[in-house]
Every structure is written in C-alpha cells, then in structure tokens.
Amino acid sequence: MSPGPKSLAMFEQLTAIQECSSVHFFVDYHNSIGNYIVDADGNRLLDCFSQIASLPLGYNHPAILSALSSPQNQSVMANRPALGVLPGTDWPDKLSFIMDKMKPRYSSALSDLWDITTMACGSTANENAFKAVFIKYMDDHRGGEPVSQEALNSAMLNKAPGCPHLGILSFSGAFHGRTFGCLATTRSKPIHKLDVPHFDWPMAPFPNLLYPLDQHVEENREEEARCLEEVRTLLKDSRAGLMTSTIAGMIIEPIQAEGGDNHASPEFFRSLRSMASEFKIGFIVDEVQTGLGATGKMWAHEHWGLGEGEAPDIVTFAKKAQIAGFFSKKEMRPREGYRIFNTWMGDPGKMLMLEAILKEYEKCDLIKNTSITGDYIKEGLMVLKKKHRKM
C-alpha cells in the first residue's frame, strides 16, 4: 500500500522541518481501535507492527482511556516530578504494585531479590544498567577502601583511574539502543553506527542456528558450544589484560529482534550466566523488546529454567511497559545516592498506563492468550511453508 494523498501532503509539511523519510504514513489515532490502525486517508489496516512492539493492548483500549481520564491521575500527569528527589505520596505503592505483578519469577527462592529503577526509555534503561555494572565492578575492586583523591581528580579529565577502561561484551546481531553507551553494544546494522565514535568494546558471536530447531539438534549444539568457547576466550583475554577494555559485564537479548529473529537454547543462556559468575562480571538481560508477555511468559528469560544462583544481575525493560527501567539484584545497588540518577527518572504518567496494562493482562489472562495465539500463528506459518516449499 502506498500512502494516500492526505498522508503525502502531511509528509511534505513535515519534510519542511525535519528529515522524516522513515515515516510510513500518518495515523488517525482517534479512530484507530484494537488491532486496527486508521491512516489519514481513512484506510483501515490490520496492525502487526504495534508501534515497534510497544503497544500492548492495541489502540484506544478502554482500560487505558479510563486511567487517563480520572481526575486524580490528571494531577499526576500535570505535575511531572523529579522522581529521584520529590516522588509523589503514591509512588512507593505504585512501584510495589509493579514489582508484585511483573518482577521476574523463577522459583520462590529467587523471586524476591529485586530492586527496581525507573527510566524514560529503553536506551536510558540500558545505559544506566551499564553504569550500575561498572560501579559495582569498581566497588568490588576497591574492596571497601575509600575512593582515592587521584581517582576523583582523574575522573574530571575522563581519565583512569577515575574513569577506568571497562567495557560491556555484546553479541553479533544485538540491538541494545542508539545512545553512545548502548550503541557500542549494538551490532545489528552499520547504519546505526556509521560516523559515530564508539567505545572499543568486544563482540562475541551469537549462535547461528539451523531451523526448525528440533531437526538440527546436534549441529546447533555444536554451534552454541563454539560461541560459548569464543566468549570464554574473550573473558580470559580480558582478565589477562590483552584487550583495550576490561570486560565488566555482558548484555544479551533472550531473542534477537532487530538483528533477525534469532534464537538460542536455554542451556546456552544458562552457560553464559554461569560464565559471568565465574569471571565475576555483571550479566544483563535486555528484555526491552521481548518483555511484558510477548513470549507467553512475562519475561522471555523465564523460559530458561533458571535455578538457585542463576538469576540475571539486571533485567532491563521499556516499550510495552510505557515506562522503562530495570530490575536488579540487591547487590547491584550503589552504595551512594545520585549515582544512578537524572532529572525525571521515568514518568509517573506512564506508570499509570503500565498499571492499567498489568491489570488488564491479569483480568483477561492475556499472557496465556499470547501463547495460544502464538502457537496458532506458528502452526499456520508452517502449513504455508509446506504448501509453498520450493520444489
């Protein structure tokens, strides 16, 4: 479908004030409903795109509209607070509610270990997750000794020892965002990275599996073993000082999205987790795209069957949650205030939406529904594949 005349006229208007060649068409959000998006020219389309996977309940859902129209909530939105210094009286309850409904769960022993930090978007969630990992790494390094004056002085000049040469390991095909910290871990397409200075952080291969998975068990096991071996080599090289930056953490998506629909086995991820523990580095799971029920569980990494001591150190989220941020183990908490901090620290207005979304998930059993619908679509795709297989 090409954009209609009204979309084209708006496109011309917008082109006068910004580069907007990425715009597909203009949307009549007032008249879009459920899974159907309506464009400026009145065309109604089935929306499988969901605003880059960030719209969990479809358009104009009554639960969201009702949350936004309550007068009590309007004063929350009208007075955007600096949450790190002046949170509202209902903020601790809101955060506790979110924790209760959506924190990652594996077994009772593992499920209560989490802090929550809120941010405005996926990139700032990941950037601050990296900062938490670096601060923890250097805290461990100091072993309780106070920060030296030399470190404080050199930090102001962007130099070691205050600004150490630490890095985050990421995987081929990964997408973790576009700000300068995130971008150094993003490995999906050159267009994101070209012309921009980058931290010289290392990359490991993400398994390149053969599908269908159940028909290639042996080859895929070998491919995953090869990737794990490369990760181990990088971690050993880092420990031996052979790299320009010492690896303080690794970040991975449970399913690669932007980099292609790339999967790996639960064993692969559990092995990475265990290697991170062995080398005493942070293990960050990026659930910005996969989280909030997209895989039939609240978090995709809940499919890994994690046991005692295997929980990630940090799990980041954004998109469908409307608000962004991360869950983190208690030991990732900085010793001082203002270290993971910014003006807004997220947005209580978006938290109202997340609250409504989570209640609706529960009321309509939507995560289970995703699982059922997912199976149905996959089955249909398999039938189509058989039917249209090349001879």
Added chain:
Amino acid sequence: MSPGPKSLAMFEQLTAIQECSSVHFFVDYHNSIGNYIVDADGNRLLDCFSQIASLPLGYNHPAILSALSSPQNQSVMANRPALGVLPGTDWPDKLSFIMDKMKPRYSSALSDLWDITTMACGSTANENAFKAVFIKYMDDHRGGEPVSQEALNSAMLNKAPGCPHLGILSFSGAFHGRTFGCLATTRSKPIHKLDVPHFDWPMAPFPNLLYPLDQHVEENREEEARCLEEVRTLLKDSRAGLMTSTIAGMIIEPIQAEGGDNHASPEFFRSLRSMASEFKIGFIVDEVQTGLGATGKMWAHEHWGLGEGEAPDIVTFAKKAQIAGFFSKKEMRPREGYRIFNTWMGDPGKMLMLEAILKEYEKCDLIKNTSITGDYIKEGLMVLKKKHRKM
C-alpha cells in the same frame, strides 16, 4: 526542615526496593498549587526548586489540567506512537506551532533556518545532537563520495574508519547529562563520572569571572581571552592530529547551572561561535536548563546579539518544555533516514503540555514577567548582601 513521619515511613517503604537516599520528601501533588508544594505530612512550602528547573507553570495549572482532560487529547496519550514511522495526523501542525512559538530568534534573516527533532529527555537530546554533528562532519569529509565498504564493515566492529575517533569539546564546570556520550562532556562533579568508562574527549576552561561583573571589566576580559586562547590551542592541536580524538564539535551552556551559577559575556560566546566556523566544527548550545524563558528571553543565547552567520548549529532543550529535542540548521540534516532515530522519538502527550505552556506564556506575558521578577529578586539579594557584608 526535616521530613515528617509520613515521608519517613514512605522513605522506608521505598528503600526496600531501590537506592533512594537522594529523596528529600514525598509530595502530595494533588494538593500542591502554583508555587506551593505540599508534602506527605501536610506541610506547605514555597517551591524555588521547580522539579530541577523543569516545572514552568507551577503545580496543577488550569491550562495544563484542561489540556490533559480533553477527550481528543486523551486518545493522543493512550496511543503512544513511534513518531519516526507513524506520527499522528496532527503531528506536523503541532510541530509547526512549536516552531512558530519557540524557535530561536535573532534577526529576520536568521530566524527561519531551523529544523526540529524531538526526543524524550535532555540527555537523549544532547546525545542525538552529538550524532548529528558527527554525521555532518563525516559527510563533509566524504565530500559527496559514497560510504566505503571498509567503513561499513569496520563500523560493525566499533573501529575506524566506520567509527572514527571524533570527539566533542566541552568546558570545565559543564553539565550536559549522564548517558555515556553526554557524560564525556559533563565536567561538574566527580560523583557523576567516577567508575564509568569515558571517551577521551578534551576540556577547555570556562571563564572564572569576578563579580559583580561591572566592577571587574578588565580582569574578566583578560580571563575570557585566556580561555579563548586555550580553545584555539585545543582546536589547532586537534587539527594537527595531536589528540586521541579529533574535535568535530563543541557544546556549551549559556549560563552554567549544575557547575555553579557561572556566566560569560556575549562576546565570549560569539568568539567561540566564530572559532567553530573557522575550524569547521559544530557549535551546540545546550539550553536544557536555561531555555523556555528562564532568563527573560525564550532562549538565553538570544542575549548574545548574534548576527548573520552566527546562529548556533544546534540548540538543545528539555526540562520546562516537558518534551525534549533540538533545533538545528538545515545543513545539519542527515542525508538518510533512520540515522537520528529511536522507537518513540519523544512523546506527543508531553507535546500537549508544551503547547498549553507556550499559549500561557503568551497570554500572560510570562517571559517578560520572569525578567521583572528576576530583577526584583536580584535587587533584594544585593540589599541583603550589603546589609550582611563581612566587616
């Protein structure tokens, strides 16, 4: 004032799930009004803090509440779009309105040169301003030649030539945000930077002036000349390849806020602007804290008396605007789509608030009022200073 018992109880609740030692007290936003903030225990305080300078009309302003309660606007908030691909039908008009009311103005010849790009917060505004500067710098370098395959390949590995060793020059005492790109230009306090890896970008001295300015004209002129000379030396060193990163742009606040209430003369800033042109690098003015009328003009840098050819290349904003982003000269526009891009590209819900704010500014002549009130407060402070001067 110490926090009351209700704030203390909430503090305990919040401490269970996050590091929150930066929290001052908990706020009853529903009952706060105008300049008065009400805490959890019912204390009413005159608020001179304004949520880290981000609340332009005070608490529960009727114009904001009315914008948020209109049903048409609620569908804007309920359906947060990916603005870079699927903006709403009213988005071009909203952006045009914002441009009309708040784009920087100097003389008629200079005032129509701007593009606008929206983001979610001050840090992402600055990070993307840096990216725009780097992309422009490398576009100029290529001089119309296509991007080489070597550049595309090396970009995926975080290496030159795809990821060139470029940097942004910033000034001592500067604050430009806390994500990894911004943080490399922030120079206010070690606590922001400690333990975090940094780009090895250069720093120039911000003038350390003597106050009152009118009693130290000669010394201050010398101090500014010294700082300008250091900037020139850094730019020459960069051009000669003597630095680890080549300077592609500089960023400066018209008044340093976080780094202390530090001023410099219009001549100083105009000299920097001219040096940026001479060395063919981008000149970014960070108005995140100073913008939206705080200095008696819409933008603090409008006080510099800029003439033809002296407009900044980019002006960034956030805080009081609720939405963030930047204005930029047409020649800063990337040649390709998706280069300055992310999932949300700002938030139309916040744009509704900005629209209401700008209308209220105009209706009540609030920027002029800031100027009058500012003079009144300054005069009072001078009287207090004389009265309490050390003997």
